[in-house]
Amino acid sequence: MTHAHCRTNCLPPLRPDEVPILAELVRHAALGRIPLHVPGHKRGRGLPSALGAWLGAAALLDLTELPGLDNLQHPNGCIAASQRLAAAHYGSDDCFYSVGGSSAGVMAALLGCLAEGDAVLLAGAFHVSAWRGLVLSGALPRLWPTPFSDALHALLPPTAADVAEALAAHPDVRAVYLTSPTYQGLVAPVAEIAKVVHQRGLPLIVDEAHGAHLGLAPGLPQHSVAAGADVVIQSVHKTLPALAQTAWVHCRRGRVDAERVQAALRLLHTTSPSYLLLASLDAAQAWLRTAGRAEAERVLQVVGRLPQAPAPDPFAWDPFRRWFATRGPDDSRLLLQALADAGVEPEYGDAWGVLCLFGFGLAARDVMRCEAALAAWQRQRGEAAEGGSAEEAGDGRWLRAWHTLADEWRRVPPAVTPREAYQRSSERVPLSACAGRVAADLITPYPPGVPLVVPGMRLTAPVRDALCELSSLVELHGLGRDGQIRVLK
Numbered sequence: 422m423t424h425a426h427c428r429t430n431c432l433p434p435l436r437p438d439e440v441p442i443l444a445e446l447v448r449h450a451a452l453g454r455i456p457l458h459v460p461g462h463k464r465g466r467g468l469p470s471a472l473g474a475w476l477g478a479a480a481l482l483d484l485t486e487l488p489g490l491d492n493l494q495h496p497n498g499c500i501a502a503s504q505r506l507a508a509a510h511y512g513s514d515d516c517f518y519s520v521g522g523s524s525a526g527v528m529a530a531l532l533g534c535l536a537e538g539d540a541v542l543l544a545g546a547f548h549v550s551a552w553r554g555l556v557l558s559g560a561l562p563r564l565w566p567t568p569f570s571d572a573l574h575a576l577l578p579p580t581a582a583d584v585a586e587a588l589a590a591h592p593d594v595r596a597v598y599l600t601s602p603t604y605q606g607l608v609a610p611v612a613e614i615a616k617v618v619h620q621r622g623l624p625l626i627v628d629e630a631h632g633a634h635l636g637l638a639p640g641l642p643q644h645s646v647a648a649g650a651d652v653v654i655q656s657v658h659k660t661l662p663a664l665a666q667t668a669w670v671h672c673r674r675g676r677v678d679a680e681r682v683q684a685a686l687r688l689l690h691t692t693s694p695s696y697l698l699l700a701s702l703d704a705a706q707a708w709l710r711t712a713g714r715a716e717a718e719r720v721l722q723v724v725g726r727l728p729q730a731p732a733p734d735p736f737a738w739d740p741f742r743r744w745f746a747t748r749g750p751d752d753s754r755l756l757l758q759a760l761a762d763a764g765v766e767p768e769y770g771d772a773w774g775v776l777c778l779f780g781f782g783l784a785a786r787d788v789m790r791c792e793a794a795l796a797a798w799q800r801q802r803g804e805a806a807e808g809g810s811a812e813e814a815g816d817g818r819w820l821r822a823w824h825t826l827a828d829e830w831r832r833v834p835p836a837v838t839p840r841e842a843y844q845r846s847s848e849r850v851p852l853s854a855c856a857g858r859v860a861a862d863l864i865t866p867y868p869p870g871v872p873l874v875v876p877g878m879r880l881t882a883p884v885r886d887a888l889c890e891l892s893s894l895v896e897l898h899g900l901g902r903d904g905q906i907r908v909l910k
C-alpha cells in the first residue's frame with residue numbers, strides 16, 4: 422500500500438489485519454468479477470472520461486456493501502476491525518467512522534447524549550452542526566460566549582473557570598459541549614475542563630474537528646480523548662492525510678451510551694457509503710500507528726521556523742496552524758496577495774487575519790515559500806504604514822456590538838427551542854423593525870464566522886442596535902439581500 426505522489430506518507434508493508442478495509446477491497450478487486458451491482462459506473466468502466474481519467478484505479482474501490490466488505494450501518498467485519506484499531510490508537514473505548522464529516526459526528530454526539538428537553542451547555546463558539554444537533558434532538562442550548570481577544574483577533578476557547586461559572590448559572594444542564602482547537606488553532610485546557618464537568622457527573626463532548634493530529638508526537642498538544650472527554654469528534658480529512666468528508670467519533674464508556682451515539686450516526690448516514698472514504702479512514706488509522714509519529718516530528722521541525730504569537734494562558738496553539746493577525750482589511754489583502762504571488766493558497770482570510778494550515782506531506786521548501794511571502798508582506802506593510810494608509814481592524818464599534826450580543830446571550834433565555842424555531846413559519850422584516858421579535862435564522866458576522874444570533878433568540882432593542890451597527894461594518898450571513906431579517910410569526 423503506497424501513495425504514488427508522496428515521499429513522506431508511505432505506509433510500510435502492512436499485514437492485512439492492520440488495514441482490514443483496504444485488504445478486503447484489494448482482495449475483492451482482484452476477483453475481477455463483472456459488476457452487476459451498484460454503483461452505476463461499474464467500477465469506473467462507465468464513468469464519463471473527464472472524471473474517470475482523474476480517478477484512475479481509485480474507481481475500482483468506489484464500492485458499497487458487498488459480501489465480505491462489511492456494512493457501516495451494522496459493522497461486524499473489516500469496518501469494525503478498522504474502527505477498533507483507530508480506537509486503540511487514541512485510547513477510546515469505541516471509535517465510529519463517519520462519511521458525513523464531523524458535521525454528522527457532532528449531530529450524532531448530541532443526539533446520542535441528550536433527550537428531548539435536556540439542556541446542554543454550549544461553552545464558547547460552536548459550529549453550525551451543533552445547532553443542527555439541537556434541532557434534531559430537541560435539546561435546549563445554554564449559551565456561554567467566550568471573549569474575543571483583541572490582541573489575537575480571535576475568539577478564545579473556554580477555560581475551566583468559564584465552564585464552572587456557566588454550570589453554576591445553569592444547574593439544569595445534562596452535558597457540556599465545547600470546540601477545541603478553535604478554527605484559528607487555540608487549544609482549550611480540556612483536561613481541567615473535564616475535571617470540572619465530571620465533578621458534576623456530566624459528560625463532556627468535544628468538537629475536535631480540527632485536532633485529529635493532536636498527541637501524535639511530543640510538541641503537539643494532548644488530544645481530548647487523552648484529556649478525559651467522553652465524546653470526541655475529529656474530522657480526519659481536516660488535518661490527517663485523508664479524503665474530504667472522512668471523520669470519526671470517539672466514545673469513552675461510563676457517562677455516555679456509545680450505542681446511542683452509534684445509532685444516531687446510523688440515522689444520519691447514507692446506507693450506501695463510498696468505500697473510497699472508508700478505505701481512506703482505514704489508511705489513516707494505519708498511518709497514525711506507523712509512519713505518523715515520524716512525519717509529525719518532521720512537520721513540527723519544519724513549521725517551527727514560522728513566527729507564532731505566544732498563546733494566552735491557559736491555552737496552547739496547535740503548532741500546525743498559523744493565524745496571522747492583520748491590521749485590517751487592507752493589511753489582510755496585502756498578505757493574501759503576497760501569498761498568492763508566492764504561489765501559496767491559504768485556508769482563509771478576513772478583515773482580522775489570514776489562516777494557514779500546515780501539515781503532513783508538505784516539504785520544507787513549501788513552508789519556506791510561505792516564509793518568503795510573510796517577509797514580503799512585512800516589507801510592504803511597513804511601506805504602507807509610512808504612507809499613512811495602515812488601518813486598525815475595527816475601531817471599537819465592532820467589539821462593542823459583539824459584546825452587546827454576547828451579553829444578551831447570557832441575559833435573555835431563548836424564547837423558543839431550536840426545534841420549534843426550525844419548525845415554525847416565519848417572515849422577513851426590516852432589521853430596524855425586529856425588536857421584540859424572535860429570530861428564525863442563525864446570523865453570522867464575517868469576520869469571524871461565528872453565529873451571534875441563534876434561532877429562537879429574542880431580538881431585544883440592544884440586539885437590534887448591535888446588528889444594525891454590525892451590518893454597516895461587516896457582512897452578516899443570515900440576513901436577506903435586502904438587509905431584512907427572518908423572524909418567527
Ligand SMILES: Cc1ncc(COP(=O)(O)O)c(C=O)c1O
Nearest residue numbers: 521522523524548600628630656
Ligand atoms: C469546529 C468545527 N466543527 C465541525 C465542523 C464540521 O466538519 P466537517 O467539515 O468535517 O463536516 C467544522 C467544519 O469546518 C468545524 O470548523
